[in-house]
Amino acid sequence: MATTAKNTAALVSSPPSRKNARSVRSLTDAERARLEEFAELIHYSPRYSDDSHEYRHVMLPKQMLKVIPKEYFDGDTGTLKILYEEEWRGLGITQSLGWEHYETHVPEPWILLFRRSK
Template sequence: MDVGWNSVAGQSPPNPVAEIHPTSNPHPLGMDQQPIQQIQHITYSTKYSDDTYEYRHVVLPSQLTDIVPRHLLAEHEWRSLGLQQSRGWIHYGFYGPEKNVLLFRRKLPPPAERPVAPAPVLVDSEAGDT
């Protein structure tokens, strides 16, 4: 069986992350190639919103910075980096000072369609005492 590397005793397989350069491979690593430790170190902000969009930012491990393409990522591209978010999130930018921070947003539904919590029921504690 050919595994694509020399399996001489004491020699370990090549590191796929170390061999990737942004100019030679513009595509991000697939989930099957990305080290699991890096996926576990992806952090997600809490969601925040304005009148139109819900936002969040995602911080990738700094080791992944060099393999992340510098264009806006399609959903299949950011998912291939190991990001896990519900549907509807759109990558709209990078945080300038920190290239490993990806910015996401998704459109809020119109106000009529947004779920509204029921109004709290006020109980008059004195009403039962009479």
């Protein structure tokens, strides 16, 4: 997937410091129960790759954003922060090992971009 100058501005890529500036925020049992109803509605794109990484994007149901804890969001952009594996798995996202959440798409905050090294 080629990224052009036009769509690069719409992506928010976080340096590792943004991700590591906070600790993992685990879900409470009540939050987890509210999110479980959306797990089957999560859509996973086909995988695509470049020379170094394999990629995919994960689309959450839009209504799911209303029940995700506010601490998971970036107050400046309104998108989800870059999530630790424990956090995105807690939301019901299921993928094999090695995937990392590395970007969010500002115009469509329900779309999370993932990658893993080849």
